[in-house]
Amino acid sequence: MRVLRSVAVMALLATTASAQQASEAEPAWRASAVALVPAGYVAGTSSSTDAAGTTGYLAVYAASADDPKTPTSVFAPRQMMVVTLSKDGTRALSAELKPRGPSDIATGNADGTDNDFAARQAELDVKRSALPGGTEPCDLGAWSEDKDLAGLNVRAEPSAKARVLGKLPPPYHLKMGGAENTPEGGWLTEFRIIGFKDGWFLIEGAMPPGKAYEDDKRYPRNAPKPYAGRGWVAANKVGASYANGYTRMGGLFQAPFVDAKWTPALRKLGGEFDTDDGPKRILACSGHWALVESHDGVRGWWRSLCSNQVTNCS
Numbered sequence: 001m002r003v004l005r006s007v008a009v010m011a012l013l014a015t016t017a018s019a020q021q022a023s024e025a026e027p028a029w030r031a032s033a034v035a036l037v038p039a040g041y042v043a044g045t046s047s048s049t050d051a052a053g054t055t056g057y058l059a060v061y062a063a064s065a066d067d068p069k070t071p072t073s074v075f076a077p078r079q080m081m082v083v084t085l086s087k088d089g090t091r092a093l094s095a096e097l098k099p100r101g102p103s104d105i106a107t108g109n110a111d112g113t114d115n116d117f118a119a120r121q122a123e124l125d126v127k128r129s130a131l132p133g134g135t136e137p138c139d140l141g142a143w144s145e146d147k148d149l150a151g152l153n154v155r156a157e158p159s160a161k162a163r164v165l166g167k168l169p170p171p172y173h174l175k176m177g178g179a180e181n182t183p184e185g186g187w188l189t190e191f192r193i194i195g196f197k198d199g200w201f202l203i204e205g206a207m208p209p210g211k212a213y214e215d216d217k218r219y220p221r222n223a224p225k226p227y228a229g230r231g232w233v234a235a236n237k238v239g240a241s242y243a244n245g246y247t248r249m250g251g252l253f254q255a256p257f258v259d260a261k262w263t264p265a266l267r268k269l270g271g272e273f274d275t276d277d278g279p280k281r282i283l284a285c286s287g288h289w290a291l292v293e294s295h296d297g298v299r300g301w302w303r304s305l306c307s308n309q310v311t312n313c314s
Helices: 002-012 017-021 030-034 113-130
Strands: 041-048 055-062 078-085 092-100 136-144 152-155 164-168 190-197 200-204 231-234 251-253 262-264 281-286 289-293 299-303
Touching: 030 041, 030 055, 030 092, 041 078, 055 092, 113 136, 136 200, 136 281, 164 231, 190 281
Parallel strands: none
Antiparallel strands: 041 055, 055 078, 078 092, 136 190, 152 164, 152 231, 190 200, 200 231, 251 262, 251 299, 281 289, 289 299
């Protein structure tokens, strides 16, 4: 029975973007089941599981999952509501909150992208021990948005009082003129985000601003050179573009999972956002997910950010 139940959950608690997008696919019992969700949780997607339609499953996540002070972890155990349905399968009679084991989590989109992210996520979790204690492992592209001419401080600890290891240059323009696609505000300093803790991002691999986009022969030898080692920068000084994380476009998830509640959000210039846009703020991260705020004030999770300053990140 355990095997049959797990297979049913895997097949029918499908966490694909297409399933979320088709609102007509929501089962009739969903509204009555959502009413049974305990305080402190938010309902995600739902599905019936057995041929008789007597049991339903509802993905749920902590209401604090999208709170920058208590962001949830993509590596943490997950839960679900097991719902007992009426004989006609249209109403939820009762529900019980239960853990979701590995076999209870559907991770495979038809194109295999969810499986790919799951494998990469497992690799990140293994590397957790190599990060400072309490650091949430992440893997995202980003850049410095600090326009202070003195540069952005990279610190030894996630604290404004910690020792400064080096600096990231402010936006940079080549004095003799650069590439035609130079951003109006100048080239930003790019890096990788590899961790998060208490409002700070752990970064490494910062590159000279614009060097990846300019002609090597014309790029000045005296151009600003960022601190390229590992260190901490304040989250409110960091920006990025939305990359294609193979999830539903045009909105954000309440938790870093594609079966969490989804809310539409807008681009800076209006219209549902996609990989031609970026968040107003990046608040936290977990694995390949970033907790962000859109330009119209929606807060939620997006999978995959990049630092490409020339083209979109599709």
